[in-house]
Amino acid sequence: MIRSRRTFLYSLPCAFALAACGGGDSKAAGNPANTPAAAPTEIRISAIPDFNKGKLEETVGTVVAFLAKATGLKVVYEPSSDYSAAVNGLVANKLDLVWYGGLTTVDAQDAAGKDAELLACRDIDLKFKTYFIANQKAIADGKIKPITDLADLKAMAKTLKFTFGDKKSTSGHLMPRHFLVAAGINPDQDFAGGAAYRASGGHASTMQAVANGEVDLGALNFSYYDKAKPEEKAAAPIVFTTPEYVDYCWVGHQRLGAATLGKIKDAFLKLDPANADDKKVLDAWGAGKFVAADPKAWDSIRQVKNALPKGFLE
Amino acid sequence: MTGQPRQVWWLGGGVIVAVLLSLWLLPWNLETFASAESLGDAFDRVGRYLGQFLHPDLTAPAVTRAARLAADTVAVALLGVALGLLLAWPLAIGSSRNVVFGDEPPDAPGRFVRSLLLQGCRLLLDVLRGVPDFVWAILIANFTGTNAVTGMLAIALSVAGILGKVLGEQWDNVEPQRYAALRSTGAGRLAVFLYGQQPLAARAMLSFVLMRTECAVRNASVIGVVGGGGLGAGLWDDYTDGNWSRVATMLLAMLLVTATTDVAANLLRYQLRIDPNHPQSRGTTDRRTGTRRRLVGVGVVLALLSASVWWLWAPIARVGSELQRLEWGFIGRYTTGLLLPDLAPATLWNVAQQAVIPLGVGVLATVAATALAGSAAFFASIAFQIEPDRYTGERLPRTRRALRWVLVVGTRGLGLLLRGIPEVAWVILLSVFFRIGLTPCVLAVLLHSTGVLLRVFAETLDNVPYRRLEQIAGACRPQIFLYGALPTAWPDWRTYAFFQFEVNVRIGVVLGTVGAGGLGDKFQSNLLFREFARASTYLWAMVLLTIAIDRLSRRLLLRRLKC
Known part of the structure; x- marks a missing residue:
């Protein structure tokens, strides 16, 4: 209640300012800030920076044109500086529609409440996986060998340099940490020098660090790995695959209005792999197809997040 | 001027214990x-990437991209410093004892309010300075x-903290006799400031602003x-792509930009020096030349700033409409959350416990860099390599002289290279050999600050009047350096080293x-995991570290930075 009253209060001066302009600035007048009732003129979309900037722009580019066509609105891509910025941007009326990971989807639900609407996710997001990949040389030297049970890693961990991905990545940090802890491994103490993280560049950065031997072992998004160049894969083979979990999701803000949100959702669900144009979008996103997102599915991520020992934050 | 013996022991002992x-x-x-x-593996890794690295990608698209990003970087730095100066000015006035209190009696009315103002401004400056520009960027980028x-604002905030503190101190440090005439005619505090302290400190201030601009370019x-x-985004993209030829292109662009500003700022600072006792004094200039120079200077600065605004117009133009549509209620809650630890x-x-890491990085890198830069300064010094004939009377054959020039230029060039590559870029390079962790970070700070200190050390060394060296002219050059020049230069070196320590602790945080x-690391983790109260504790700890080091340097009665 407080939030909506604040919204109203803040929209007042804007409304006066617009009235004073006398509608001369038609672009601003058509899209008064923070007024959910008004039909939007543009959609600001973003995505968590799970790859480096170049790769992300390439992927998001395919969806910009497709969404503009589906909604008849202008679609603008706003890069997000980090995972958390993508969440804050949605609440702060900087972004309207964001491609989140599992953990950030939960954050967006918590931060924006009912205003955050989970729209669609890829087929693969309901059965997502993390790969543990190791440096080829470390495998050849026998420092590490492919394992079937993470608990087997404990014996080798002392000599291994390990990196997670971004701290807020579901597949690069949250879930691999969860599975390691479940296997009796404390990543902050058991690996040589504790676990490292990637400051930026997401999964591409993890792949690079493992491939060039800066670390022996890394945890990353299986979908990124599957699409990587063969020579990179050869330099960093998979040693372990985690069980499946829920991950990425398109989340929209209610300020877009139910009609627009509905159009966006339909457009994603209607993407048809048999249609050549649709196939391009699906391929860019690594999706077979998009399916409707059931918010309850992400509760499992919330549980993992809450139950995880938080020593790494202290 | 080496201080009391007791203090020397305390300082020396403290440094050894800290190390x-x-x-x-x-x-x-x-x-x-x-x-x-x-070790063999490490050399393998280096070898594999060195091949690519030594062949920078110089194709047209790569060069155009680097040039565009380099222009972004310079524009961000210039506008950041300009905004920072605008913000620093009023805060510096508020934090200057002379302006706020003047020589009014302690029981003058409004004393309490004024001291509140003074302490408030100082605290604000400490916060602005204590939070590194990288952290400001992480905080601001959420909404910009x-x-x-984002880069511009982050640099503006941190530059404001540094400039505000130094400006205020410089105004307070102007010797009172120099504006006594003004005061005796009944000028108030503001008049004394505007016509006395401010103009008297202007030259030193300008010199310091130039130094900060140069640093801002490196940080940008x-x-x-x-x-x-700017270039940093491109560098990290190319690195995560594993494209080392492009990483090399980016580093070359970085070096070009930082070295150009470095040399340009230094030349300008050289022009600002009018100390007649200086061995290489330029002497004073007449009024007309002075006015002409000032006009040219103002013109060039305005032109550069306009060009920067023009270049970055697209993102700048959007700021207004973005600010209008942002939900300020949320931003208010977010900010409040981060202020309450x-x-x-x-x-x-x-x-x-976590503060040990940046402190340790700062101590080790600064002590080692001071030793390295101190020894290298001998080889980079004009006074000791080129002009010993001015005080020893030695006559060198032309070839020896040429060799010494090579030595001076080579050492200075090495310094330029070391400081021209920012710490974060050094970490990327060193991590290939040392792998990710603390070691490459300590070395990165060490290398970079050696470059920074080498320049100021050599500069101080060349400022030592030759008449001080004549007294022991019978000795060989290293002896003259150790017993003649070092005691004179040391207090300044110590001040620079201590200032560098404060900077290095902040870099340790970054x-x-x-x-x-x-x-x-912990600050960022807590911020990302939305543990705002704990993130706030870490944020305040950064500020407290800076304040503690600042107060320590005051206690040690270190000389003020001369610019």
């Missing part, structure tokens, strides 16, 4: 040296996005790593996010 503690407490990663095999405006070239735009004893104890761990 030993740092060596012992820091979580080194030295697995590269664990065995002959792992990943673009040049990496702030893109956390969303600030979690003060539970367990958290405080954790914070204290590098936490790229592998060093500690304060910066």
